[in-house]
Amino acid sequence: MPYAVVARYRCEPGDAELVRGALLEMRAHTLREPGNLLYIVHADTSDSAAFTLYEQYVDRAAFDAHTQAPHFAEHILGTVRPRLVERSVSFGEVL
Incomplete structure (x- = not known):
């Protein structure tokens, strides 16, 4: 699922x-991941100064692999997160 x-x-x-x-650069890398189905930046x-990301992966394992990718470390952990004043993340299965 x-x-x-x-x-x-x-x-x-x-x-x-x-x-x-950084989010647009991340999108370009993530869309090439084999387990990624969708990565939309709003x-x-x-x-x-506010952004919403909607992402879909073939399964949880594909998302976990995404978070271990070098581009995740560079763009999300290294550039985006240190500059955030608010962050919320929700996870779910697509019905």
């Missing part, structure tokens, strides 16, 4: 362009 992730991020306004660029229309 496909595994879905919804992540909501908010950074300081001065970091928004850096975070946006920019909030009322808050330029």
